[in-house]
Amino acid sequence: MKIYVPLDSAAKALGADDVAEAIRSEAEARGLQIDLIRTGTRGMIWLEPLVEVDRGDGRMAYGPVMPDDVAAILDGTAETPGPVEDIPFFASQTRLTFARCGVIDPLSLADYEAHGGLTGLRRALTMDAAEIVEETKTSGLRGRGGAGFPTGIKWDTVRQAQADRKYIVCNADEGDSGTFADRMIMEGDPLSLIEGMVIAGLGTGATKGFVYIRSEYPDAITIMDRAIRLAREGGVLGHDILGSGRTFDMEVRVGAGAYVCGEETSLLNSLEGKRGVVRAKPPLPALEGAFGKPTVVNNVLSLATIPVIFEKGAQHYADFGLGRSRGTMPIQIAGNVKHGGLYETAFGLPLGQLVNDIAGGTASGRPVKAVQVGGPLGAYFAPHQFDTPFGYEDFDAAGGLIGHAGITVFDDSADMLGMARFAMEFCAVESCGKCTPCRIGAVRGVETIDRIRAGDPSAVPLLTDLCETMKDGSLCALGGFTPYPVMSALRLFPEEFGTAKEAAE
């Protein structure tokens, strides 16, 4: 009997380790031979810890499981919705990037290969760098970190740059609230990220990679570290990648609690051992990045999607999606929702369908008031905007952004002026201090919102003006996008800023 228990942080946070221990000791007490396999999560966090049992007739799901439920599961008397693939939340997804996550043992190269792993890399090893870049361009893949820049074009710039050394830097500084897909893939399928980075190296001529992981993710750091060692031992990394004679190696770097290091130039400074201060662009990191050398900086999801693109072909990937948003997006459903977790689907699904149908509305059972899309720098959306299709251009046109595709749902008890103030406060705490609109603007923003809260209507135009300045004058997205949550809250809920009454008078 094979028993699968997630080792993902979210599952552990809900007791998965205790459940695994209970299974081990209960099986031992019964003299039962079991094969206990720790996997990533299937992404249905409300069902965690989700245990799967294979008695030879497929994997049956149980969840959420508490240690007390273990006896009934081993007896075969516990209730099951059947295989995970039959659960509607899962059945309606298109899993490309996350196909293996939750299915395989993340630290087994054999398991990885048995599920399509390394097929993409083997194919890439038969192509030259220009062909690899062309394949990436054809897939239509755009940077999943938030900016949505075409990955293939970035790679091409690095490929054509002349230098003695080039780098692939994976941005795993996933600091945005409401997002956890990077963490999930690093904990559940780290080898796909490694394979993606090796292919990126082959496509650009880079031989060294770094995964810069935030320190708030200790479990992801441990698993990535072990996966890299495993890949090295298995010949996926090193001086002779899969016997090809080609070279690529990589290591994990740990952040130190600075949100701004998720910004690529600030991350590069941090990697070099400096203060995580934003750099002005140009020069582009693609030409002068880590240690002054041409560098690809890509998000975890962008790189972890590369193997499936090379495995199934760029066109297969590009056939999913909407307009210029090609492929699938791992959407993270978070906050006050009944069914939270990871939902990978082709671009184009309306926001409301995600919130009401897939997430099942709020966990509190109260009406949805607002949804913040794209993390702390993303705009709030109200229910009247729920027909907005999930895509880069569509969200831009609606005055927002999809960012790293986290959606955080709030019920009607949310204090939107308070959330706007929090956005400014967060920006003030996390500003790197390099540019004035962000460093000073965020502090003034908090003060101005406090004036509004105290009933000063003249502070509202001041806030609007301040947001304009931050948006136009900041060096990076921290100062530049903080106005998104602030202004969207003001626009959608003017009564909470005391301006509706003024307008009515």
Next chain:
Amino acid sequence: MTTQPPQPDEIRALIETEVHREGPLLPILHAIQSAHGHIPDMALPIIAETLGLTRAEVHGVVSFYHDFRSTPAARHVVKICRAEACQSVGANALTDAVLSHFGLDAHGSTPDGRLTIEPVYCLGLCACGPAAMIDGKVIGRASAESLSSRLEALA
């Protein structure tokens, strides 16, 4: 983690383990903090000398990052998430309740040196908030009662 003030040789040994890396400063600082619970002032000139930096440059880096401490934390460090997703499920009330239970302000430590409570902006547990982390161990769907009693039980 040791509680004795570190000796210069111990700091040098820790630097030695990381100095071969490209851009070794953050790995060095992490190594020192994980061994000694903080970055003692006496370490700065040693790091500066090894890396060919000024002491001010090293201080600038240490002080930039929230993680690095100049004095040791209490025996147990508790991080409570106060980012948006956790706020949507009551993180603010939870934080207030736990802090007031222990009579602390954010970043404060109990006088017996047992507990430091800090805010954190996202642990990536956004679909099972409110989230917290005790000494690196993750906790989901925390309540003020469950978290406070868990913390009371720590030695």
